[in-house]
Each structure stands twice: as structure tokens, then as C-alpha cells.
Amino acid sequence: MSLKKENEKIEEYEKQLALVRDEIKKYEKPEEENEQIKNLKKLEADMIEVINLTRDLIKYKKQNELENDENKELERSGEVAPDIHEHIKESNKFIGRTCSLNYENKMVYGLIENVVIHNNIEQLLIHIFETNDRIMIPPNYVQLNEVLNESALKENNQFQALYKKDG
Structure with missing residues (x-):
């Protein structure tokens, strides 16, 4: 086509x-x-x-x-094609990050557990907090949540805490 x-x-x-x-x-x-x-x-x-x-x-x-x-x-x-492992190393930075995504027609939070490349397509293995499901999804359907750093912890700043039990 x-x-x-x-x-x-x-x-x-x-x-x-x-x-x-x-x-x-x-x-x-x-x-x-x-x-x-x-x-x-x-x-x-x-x-x-x-x-x-x-x-x-x-x-x-x-x-x-x-x-x-x-x-x-x-x-x-006569050159060798770039190694796919470099791309995997870059993608592994996402492992352990929390994210939000649309799952079963609602926004949910999850944890990126792994990055998998199957048939040259990158997929993220995500643990959905609310349902305890594990799904594979392309990275462009996932929004990474901000990482909290110490410099942001100033007086009068507000943050949202996300706990696994909350979903």
C-alpha cells in the first residue's frame, strides 16, 4: 500500500x-x-x-x-551498520520512570519496567499501578512524568505524590 x-x-x-x-x-x-x-x-x-x-x-x-x-x-x-545496542542504551534511561498513558479509555499511571525491541519496533513494558497489568506499548503513546530533584524542593512549591496503591 x-x-x-x-x-x-x-x-x-x-x-x-x-x-x-x-x-x-x-x-x-x-x-x-x-x-x-x-x-x-x-x-x-x-x-x-x-x-x-x-x-x-x-x-x-x-x-x-x-x-x-x-x-x-x-x-x-564497506562500512558496518550502526549497532542497535547504542539505541537500546539510550532507551534504557526510561526504565524505572513513572509515566501516564491512556489505557482502556482512561488516563492511568504506570512504571516503565523494560524496553524491548521486536522486529525493529521499540516497545515499553509498563506496569499499570491501578490494575497491576503489564502491557507493551510504543513509547510515543506514553508521557513521562517529571523527575523530582532537590533543587525543586523550595518553600511554597507544590508537588503531587504518586503511590503504587493509589494507581
Whole structure:
């Protein structure tokens, strides 16, 4: 499938997403949220995920094309391809960090336990505090939480503490 077709798919998905959002607005009532609204909101979240996955696919295809071209040039020049272990060392800096992400249609907190590369795709192994689930997810779907350092601990500064039991 060409990149042009993928981009056309994204445009079509975004049009469908706009229609779903319009339907949600028609039925949405602040005091009562019925089953139909819940289904439409789930559909909205699913469509957003499809759009993001399609964008990731396009990015992956472009990256693959570039890497293939670079590897062919390196082979012609006799140089060795860069070692993937350097990338893993860089990614390992995320291990042990807390993060937030959208999981089962709600924002949750988790702990990055490991970085795994499978079929040239980087994935994070995350322990979800609230449910004790462990999931694999691409790094671009995760937002790292700030690391607290001593210089930030000044009078009149506020911070939020996150405990595993709280989720």
C-alpha cells in the first residue's frame, strides 16, 4: 500500500471521527450518560487509535525505506551498520520512570519496567499501578512524568505524590 493511500485513509478516518463526534454532541446530556453515549465515546477512542496506528505505519514505512537505503549505501562503501545496542542504551534511561498513558479509555499511571525491541519496533513494558497489568506499548503513546530533584524542593512549591496503591 502506498503512502498516498495511507494518507487518504487517515483523511477518511478523520472525516468519520468528525461524524462520530457530531453524534456524541447530539446525545450528550450532562446529567445522564446513557449506553449509546458510552458506545459512541468508545468508538471515538477506537477511531483515534486507528488514526494513530495508521500514522505510525506511515512513519514506520518511511523509516524502513530510509534505513534500507542507508544500509545499502553502507554495504557499498564497506562500512558496518550502526549497532542497535547504542539505541537500546539510550532507551534504557526510561526504565524505572513513572509515566501516564491512556489505557482502556482512561488516563492511568504506570512504571516503565523494560524496553524491548521486536522486529525493529521499540516497545515499553509498563506496569499499570491501578490494575497491576503489564502491557507493551510504543513509547510515543506514553508521557513521562517529571523527575523530582532537590533543587525543586523550595518553600511554597507544590508537588503531587504518586503511590503504587493509589494507581
